[in-house]
Amino acid sequence: MPRSINAKDKIEEMQNIDDIVSDFDCIKVSALKKVSRISERLKDGILIGSNSTAIKNESKKSENIENEQNICNIKPSQKPGQMQNNKISMQSGITFSIKKIFLESEYQRKEEVWKEIERHCQHMKESGEAIKEHMEISRSHMAKERERKSKENYAYILAEEKIVEQEEIRKRLERQMELEEYRKRMKEKEELTKKIMTFRNAFKTMYCDIITLSENCRDESSVTNVLSSYTVKLQDLHNQMECINEKVKAGDVTSADLNVTEKMVDLIGEILSAFKSEIERINSQYEANLANMESAKQCHVQSEVLQTQTIDNTENNCEAIAPVLTSISDIQNNEDKHEDHVYEYVDKEFLQMYLNSQQCLENYAKSYQELLQSASMKKFRFECQKAINIPINAISSFDERHLRDKYDRLHNLLMGKSSPNINQHPEGPAFCKDVLAKKIVNQGETLVSSKPKMAFPIAAIIVALWNDHSDFGDLILSHFHTSCPFTIPVFLPKIADQSNENYYKSLGYKYNDDGTIETYEKFVKRMSGLMRLYASITITSQRKGINKTNPHGLQNAWRWLAAVLNIEPQIDVTDLCATLLLDMLEVAGAALWTAYPNQFHKLLILLSEEYCPHMQSVGCIGGGPLVRLNEFLKNSLTKGFIPPPDGQLPPNFW
Structure with missing residues (x-):
């Protein structure tokens, strides 16, 4: 922006112009003085040559005076006998004031400069306001663009989060469904295993009862003969139960295994019932034989x-x-x-x-x-x-x-x-x-x-x-x-x-x-x-x-x-x-x-x-x-x- 020009600055410029004009006046006065001296020498008839000492002395004197005036920066005083220094007479008899002419031309130049400066300042001011307005518009557009992009990014992030959340919910539901299905299968398998274990324990109890009955039988030879008739069946049942035990151990039981175990329990129950009847018969017969044996002493x-x-x-x-x-x-x-x-x-x-x-x-x-x-x-x-x-x-x-x-x-x-x-x-x-x-x-x-x-x-x-x-x-x-x-x-x-x-x-x-x-x-x-x-x-x-x-x-x-x-x-x-x-x-x-x-x-x-x-x-x-x-x-x-x-x-x- 151009700096503003106040009244004080104008006054200083006017003073500087006056100084310049006075210097010009001094030059003009010096020139006129020299013209007058030349005129006087013309009267003496010595214009040029070695005899023109006066001219030399005058010239030196004039130079010394001018030098002194320049050195001391003192304006030469105007002699009354001189022609009006600031005026020039024309052949037509019209007299002009040179100082006034210079002043007026200087005033005109200053006015034009001031006008140009003012015009330039006005132009710069208008340009600055236009630039400022343009920058404000640009800032507004940029702010709106940033806000728009921020909203788009936020919407994108929300959409991504929603997608991730939905995916997580879907996976959670899938895992939950798989877990529920697994628990259901395990519960069914556990119930199946419990039932099989119940039948297996019953089988074991009956199996042990058969062994106990055979050990408690009083006639070893008879019980051996009776037991031999059931040995093959018992061994077969025992092997089948071992297979069921292996499946229970591996956790691979099915409803078919439950049915097999139940049938095995029924079979060994029948064997136990028949064997028990045989043992009771053998014991009764043995007791009857003891009654007919030796005396109490024996x-x-x-x-x-x-x-x-x-x-x-x-x-x-x-x-x-x-x-x-x-x-x-x-x-x-x-x-x-x-x-x-x-x-x-x-x-x-x-x-x-x-x-x-x-x-x-x-x-x-x-x-x-x-x-x-x-x-x-x-x-x-x-x-x-x-x-x-x-x-x-x-x-x-x-x-x-x-x-x-x-x-x-x-x-x-x-x-x-x-x-x-x-x-x-x-x-x-x-x-x-x-x-x-x-x-x-x-x-x-x-x-x-x-x-x-x-x-x-x-x-x-x-x-x-x-x-x-x-x-x-x-x-x-x-x-x-x-x-x-x-x-x-x-x-x-x-x-x-x-x-x-x-x-x-x-x-x-x-x-x-x-x-x-x-x-x-x-x-x-x-x-x-x-x-x-x-x-x-x-x-x-x-x-x-x-x-x-x-x-x-x-x-x-x-x-x-x-x-x-x-x-x-x-x-x-x-x-x-x-x-x-x-x-x-x-x-x-x-x-x-x-x-x-x-x-x-x-x-x-x-x-x-x-x-x-x-x-x-x-x-x-x-x-x-x-x-x-x-x-x-x-x-x-x-x-x-x-x-x-x-x-x-x-x-x-x-």
């Missing part, structure tokens, strides 16, 4: 022989009970000599429990002898043991999910709902339950003896499985009683003429391959681990959602303590007895004091004031366990409570 002799054979079989199949059976046999043969000595340290009821546990394990082992002896089932046995050992070795109280996972795996194994399917062999469930019970009890000897806190998660698994399988609980107790008779409690004394090896084995000692016995410290440590695991079972609470009571609850801990107080201490096991008492009190003491506050307090006083001094008087091997027991009792009675055991699972942990 029957008595035969009974003695059978009893002797039973005792011999028990000794051959269960080495751990051999010393006890020998002792009982000696007592029966000479009651006056041994009875008082044995029952001074062993309660008759508890001794019978010990013998029953041994017999239970022996009978249970016989129930799966065929599976053990079958070479073709070696892989099956290995897979079952592996399926048991892995979760048992991983049991811990890390968190609820971890513990529940180990229970689910073992429970599903015993139910035949996992791999391997234990029901693929009729003796599979018995084999797995016995192996599982033995493995869990063995954890008390190995793991709990070194890490007492581990007793509680293992006990939680035991109680949970015991709720579902009562026969598993019987096996657990039998293995406890066999491995550690002191959990009954039974403290067997040494009988006269009994070898040291038999005696120590009856107590639970282990012998190495080279025939050497384990150290006393190692033996006590194993027994302590077993006792802690046993005591943990008695105080373990049920899982969340289970309304049953503990199948082997706190009353058994109370019974054990009361039984120990009724047993006469022995010098050989005094330290062991003190150790086991301390283990029981440390684990179950807090729960017992809460459940039986008055009676348990009295029991502690009895232990502290009477039983412990009595054990001290009998004597002990090291004395350390008894000292620790005494200190524990004194502290508990002084404080009035026993703290909960370290590592116990909180209620509703899982």
Whole structure:
């Protein structure tokens, strides 16, 4: 834009023009002066040449004057005698003012310049407004274009999102439909499997009933002949059931398999009914024949022989009970000599429990002898043991999910709902339950003896499985009683003429391959681990959602303590007895004091004031366990409570 011209600038320009005009006037005056001098010299007649000194002097003088005037920038004064400097006379007699002419021409030029400047400014102003207006229009168009593109992009994004959302909804619906279809198929398959399992269990029961009837038949030769007529059919049915078991295991059962299983159950039911009638007939005939046999004396002799054979079989199949059976046999043969000595340290009821546990394990082992002896089932046995050992070795109280996972795996194994399917062999469930019970009890000897806190998660698994399988609980107790008779409690004394090896084995000692016995410290440590695991079972609470009571609850801990107080201490096991008492009190003491506050307090006083001094008087091997027991009792009675055991699972942990 051109800058605006104000009045002050105009005045300054006018002054500059006046200065220029005055300079021109000076030049004109100088010229006129020179003309006048020339005129005067013309009068003297010396115009040119070397004689024209005056001209030279005048010229120099004039130059000096002009130089001085130029240097000093002083306007020369006009002499009155000169001709009017600013006027020029023409031949016509007209006189012009040169200054005025210059001024007027300058004024005209200035006016034209001002007009041109104003015109140019006006033009630039108009051009600026036009440019500004054009820019405003451009900005408006650009803003509208941006808004239009933004709306188009937003609409495009919304459309894309809507398409993606619709695609996601479609995929979700497809997945949901597939899931619903899959669930429907699985539910149908599960219901089909349940029905097949029901028929399979019925088949298994009938199959076992046939075996039981054959074993209980009194005439072996007759039952063999009868059974041989059904052997082919039974074997064929058994093979068909194995095929059904494989399909159940693979999850590939159909309604046709259900129909086949149902027909198989009907067939074996008919076989069982006919076989049962034959067995009843054979037994009736056998009893009739017995009525005509020898006299009662011969029957008595035969009974003695059978009893002797039973005792011999028990000794051959269960080495751990051999010393006890020998002792009982000696007592029966000479009651006056041994009875008082044995029952001074062993309660008759508890001794019978010990013998029953041994017999239970022996009978249970016989129930799966065929599976053990079958070479073709070696892989099956290995897979079952592996399926048991892995979760048992991983049991811990890390968190609820971890513990529940180990229970689910073992429970599903015993139910035949996992791999391997234990029901693929009729003796599979018995084999797995016995192996599982033995493995869990063995954890008390190995793991709990070194890490007492581990007793509680293992006990939680035991109680949970015991709720579902009562026969598993019987096996657990039998293995406890066999491995550690002191959990009954039974403290067997040494009988006269009994070898040291038999005696120590009856107590639970282990012998190495080279025939050497384990150290006393190692033996006590194993027994302590077993006792802690046993005591943990008695105080373990049920899982969340289970309304049953503990199948082997706190009353058994109370019974054990009361039984120990009724047993006469022995010098050989005094330290062991003190150790086991301390283990029981440390684990179950807090729960017992809460459940039986008055009676348990009295029991502690009895232990502290009477039983412990009595054990001290009998004597002990090291004395350390008894000292620790005494200190524990004194502290508990002084404080009035026993703290909960370290590592116990909180209620509703899982």
